[in-house]
Amino acid sequence: MRTPIQSTIGRFLRAGEGGVAIIFALALVPVLGMAGAAVDYSQLTNDRAGLQRVADAAALAAAMEFGKDEGDPTRVVNEHARRLSAARRDLTITSVNYTRSEDRHIVVLEALRDNAFGSFTLLQSRIVARADVVAESPGRAAQISIVMDVTNSMGGSNWASATETITSFLQEMRSRDRERFRVSFVPFSDRVRINELPGMTAWIDGHRPGNWNGCVEPIERSIGDFDFAVDATLPGEGGRLFSVSHQSTIAQGRGAIGRRAHHGVPTCPNVSAVAPTNDIEIVAQTVDRARPSGTGRFDEGLVWGWRMLSPAWMDAMGVTPPYIDEEEIDRIVIYITDGNATIYEIEVGGRDGGHYGWNNGSPLAFQHLVDLCERMRADGIRIVMIQQPGNHHFNPYARACAHSEEDYHRVNGTAELKLALDAIAKTAQRLRIAS
Template sequence: MLRDERGSVAPLIGLMFLVLVGCIGIAIDTGRATMVRARLVNALDAAGLAVAARLATTDYNADAKKFVDANFAANFVGATVNTVTAKPNADKTVISLTATATMPTAFMKLFGKTSVDVTATTEVTRSSKGLEVVMVLDNTGSMDISNSMGPLKEASKLLVNQLFGDQTTAKNLYVGLVPFSQAVNIGVTRALWTDLNTVTRPYYPVYWTGCVEERPSGYDVTDDIPSLIKKDTIFKSYYSPNSNSNNWIVSWWWSTYLNINYAPVQGQTGPGAFCPVTLTPMTNVKSTIVTGIDAMKAGGSTFINVGAVWGWRMLSPSWRGLWDGDMLTNKLPLDYNSKNMNKAVILMTDGENTFNKNNYTSYGLLSDKRLGTDDIIEANKVLDTKLSTVCSSMKAKDIIVYTIAFNDPDDSTKSLLQNCATSTSFYFDAGDSESLKAAFTAIGGSLSNLRVSR
């Protein structure tokens, strides 16, 4: 007997419809989960870079979670981040990160699946590139008047801590320090770089404090090494002459003695009047560079170009073998563009170039006309031009130049420093102490040279 089976198709169609709806729902929820994972990966990459830059991090998981939360949009398709783990390798050069998030389902909940877990992983590697960096820091009298030496020391040590992290002796990291005023102090142990003049330099070298005058014939803006073959490349020892304002030779009956008084700023007298503390050649020992920073004292006028050119000489491979200490041990500086090695200078000042009348400097007295003029304004312009020349020469050698204008110097000095920097983003206008710390921290982050490796 024949039966009408047309009605039996309806349940089948209904079942197929439910399956189709389920597949569409699964596809939609899967797509949403894929979007969550992509967003989670981006947040995890950003967190990895941020955590890796914080070399002193002790709780990697907590720091990573904080940065993931900051970079993962709140309630993105309703998802919430649950756990974030960050695990460094033994030498903290590689950090592996994992994050999980829970996303509520939109359609799968109809079938009893109310949420899905999404997992993302990434790995951040600190670049294996090495770094030679020299901090050229203003130690002039204005830094004392404004009580800025303390903040400068604090800010520069922030950068040192950032670069070294918890290492006491770093690998492929070398940091040097050049304090400057109206001269730079190369250190009394480097007398062979000078003219060894005992005729016009009374009591030399016993009372020589280590500062030198800058060289004539254009060698004041070059990285030429001192050589007996080229007389003008030899440095003249810095000896502030005895005068009514700087009375440091006093006759007393039959004896002559020196009255060298290193009092604050304007009270400083002697043959080394306003000579800053000795520079610190590049070292990979953290305590050595910190000691150099702590020793800095303020006094004297501002000759930015002199500080800059000595920063360059510390990085120039032409000077390899002349510097002692860790630089000699490690055969530094390396050649320009050495594989996996960067060179950088951080130049900071709080004021414009200033050649004061009757002020003995690394260019002698203004009346000596060693800058081609005895006019203060014109002499300062010459110093500015010399700074620009040194900056251009360093950048031509692929030395990265960072500059910091601190405590609001005049607009021309800010422009000079901005043009000196490798790029405008490497120039910092730090109007106060907190901005100075932020500038050094930003430079430290830039020098960390991080990359996402996988």
């Protein structure tokens, strides 16, 4: 006869209820472990890549800082690490090391990161990133023309980020040998103001009225498929000189469209273009004084950027080039715009050239801009297109204008614009990350 205890044990051994739950509970432990390991591996890979990007940026910044009179590369490297720590609470920077050996700047960052379920297991992974930047001295001489859209639509956040970042870029250029670079600045709206460019009196046709605002009308000629093309031919060649322009003459004959296009404000920038110079302060002060106004004729701004890099124009302005051998000069145009423009309702084919809508330009005008870019590239000029938030219709034309895919930047805010200009500064200073 079985005792009650034996009967209970027998029923327990024969029972099948709840078996799945028990098996699932037992299997859940390794399943969760494998899932955690997968998450850990993926996150670890991303964090390692992120730490490497910070190390690369810190090493490049240290190399650029090293050439300054009172530069402090170690401070710059520590600042990059501090920003990363502030942004990532789950990542602890444990070591920041900067060393310099001859022409090499080496940064090594070490960090600890929490693993998946780290709050329960208290497990962490150690990651290390090393960046080695080589300064290829002396590098090539550089001529850089900064062409900036100063129209009304560039106001607000676009304006603040552009002016702040250009000023920062100019300060970085201080570290270069003054005899090996020249920088010019071309602010444009409907026209470009040239009254402070040296030698400009020889380029003007006829009398300059007392209320002249310093702007000139474009010299248009027939090139290829375009009857309104502009180029870097010197005024006077072929009998063409600039004629003066001012707000009243620009608006004449345009009626309601003209008044609406210009919003009743001056269509000439409030500051003159700055001729090529190695005096960074002159350029920085002009950038600081510039204010947004008017709409924008993109080809006129770009062609003046071309002229600033032309040996013939530099000679006409009495500007000494940065290097004797022209083949050893990097000639770069940095073009910053949001792509918005209204003047193409009236000029460069008007509405016969198509229409993307109010303040969005026209296909014909943008095609002409691309044609101008192609002629500039054929002249050995590298064009860097930086497009801020604005007219999406302009995107493919801006991309086609850029010298290469790497020279086309769509940016949103100061941080992204600074990254784009840092890449140009790195190229100009001949810095590279060692492989």
